[in-house]
Amino acid sequence: MKKLKPTHIMGFIISAAICSACFVLALNVLEKKNEAKYNNFKVKNIDALEDDPAVWGMNYPLQYEDYLKTVDQERTKHGGSESIPRTPTNNDPRAKVSQSKLVEDPRLVTIWEGYAFSKDFREERGHAFMLEDQLYTLRQKVGQPGTCINCHASTYKAMMTLGNGNLEDGFHKLNKMPYFEASKHVKHPVSCIDCHDSANMNLKVTRPAFITGIKSFKKSIGIKDYEVNKMATRAEMRVFVCAQCHVEYYFKGNEKTLTYPWDNGLKAEDSLKYYNDMKFADWTHKKTGAKLLKAQHPEYELYSQGIHAKSGASCVDCHMPYKKVGAIKITDHHVNSPLLKVGASCRTCHNKSENELEARVVSIQEKHLEMRDIVMDALVSYIQKLSNNQNHPRIEKLREYHRNAQYYLDFIEAENSSGFHAPQEAARVLMKSMDLIRKGEDLLSKQQ
């Protein structure tokens, strides 16, 4: 009989070790498969008009859990928000709000004089607050239309119900109501149903104003009869679900129809031309008499002009990156600043340290804010000079410079990334504002 050599014994031990490792691995895989299966296990059939996120949460607890975290308030260098405690009153039961941008930068009060924005304008915060912040802003004092509710609540069910199954009809009905009547038809902030089809969880656009707006934009670039829910790619949908709300808008006509000014394109000059052609104005400046436009949160429009849009990075890639929970890869439904999760948001594409990436963002933002401040000072100074020269023979031309310069500056000021979404485009639009202010000052001094 051959004697067992020590190498044989070693071989036996090694293969036994490998075998048991395989067994442990197999068990582990089985366990994780089950975990994945249970994750998709439907405990409930979700109705096509279910707007309560808690009900969807029974089937998709992980996404629901993250969605609830949008109540968190955390400041980044130039984004996020601060939680400011306040004493609740009968008129406004909020126990915390975010910081006032008017207190942070009083130049805004001069720029928007005569308009509701000069009374109350705060830092935006998480989706969980969208409905209550709109209900209690002092900007409600002027009597807003139901149109406001389009981007501040889960509106799909309300529109389908009001329109007897026709979304577009329900949309028009909601717009026409006074705000506080419209608000009775909604219950929740943006919810699962506003971005998903409950039957298959596919992404879905539910805002009629966006469906019409993106159709007119596509037409301007030669694509006819665009139907977003049928023709958009999955990558486009990862931008469009956000672009339903994070865009510049106005209320059209007596019907107060929510409308996106995209017939000529998405750039600042395209929407300015649109408004100028129809002689639209949001308000008349109290000191200069100019009929002005207020731009609001054009995140989608500015992003569209930047390198990340050109490279196919979507809002969702940065603001709702994939994350792992056990063996499951999910989309992070805690929508917030990417600087609070740089690793997941940026390192999928950029092989740099988190510190380095954050420093790059902050550096872009600080250069941007420096440029914006220069233009803001120039506009405030022009407003003062113009208000002291109301009898100037070329007053209408001077007011036209004010109108256009205001729109360009506001388009950039109102955009919430502090330049990051498209730094060079933001700088270019600021320069256009500066150029108009310079021309206005030139004319003022020539014919005094």
Ligand code: HEC
């Ligand atoms: C390449 C990554 C990237 C993409 C793509 C992107 N963003 Fe951002 N976004 C950022 C960064 C970085 C900031 C700055 C955050 C900060 O200062 O804390 C930001 C800021 C914002 C803010 C302000 C957040 C805050 O906390 O102040 C909003 C709102 C926003 N983005 C919406 C969008 C929308 C909508 C889209 C798509 C149309 C989009 N973003 C596309 C990276 C991105």
Ligand code: HEC
């Ligand atoms: C097209 C979509 C849209 C419509 C319509 C809309 N909002 Fe908003 N609103 C947003 C978005 C996006 C934000 C977050 C970004 C920001 O604050 O710039 C926001 C933020 C706000 C905030 C919190 C920050 C602040 O400005 O103090 C208030 C309050 C608000 N909106 C009130 C209103 C009122 C009042 C109306 C109607 C006159 C209205 N909204 C109509 C999309 C919309």
Ligand code: HEC
């Ligand atoms: C139904 C309209 C709507 C949709 C859809 C929507 N948002 Fe918002 N978003 C808002 C409003 C309104 C606020 C401001 C809420 C407030 O200040 O009370 C906001 C706030 C934010 C903020 C600031 C969060 C913070 O913590 O400071 C970010 C970032 C953001 N949205 C990104 C996105 C992205 C990315 C998408 C798409 C996945 C998206 N939003 C879809 C309306 C919308």
Ligand code: HEC
């Ligand atoms: C503002 C839009 C938006 C809202 C609101 C929203 N989602 Fe999503 N959800 C997305 C996006 C974007 C994806 C990624 C889909 C893709 O890439 O095809 C996603 C993916 C998912 C998925 C697929 C698995 C995954 O994690 O990628 C599930 C399940 C899901 N969401 C559940 C929910 C639930 C439950 C709610 C409500 C509590 C909700 N979502 C609210 C935008 C949204």
Ligand code: HEC
């Ligand atoms: C889906 C991939 C993708 C994601 C996610 C992404 N980037 Fe990028 N980023 C790119 C590409 C591609 C470029 C263009 C660079 C090139 O072509 O060499 C770029 C360019 C940049 C630039 C230089 C351009 C400029 O605007 O000055 C910075 C800074 C940057 N990214 C930061 C970030 C940060 C911060 C995040 C996370 C919040 C992020 N990126 C997320 C793909 C991505």
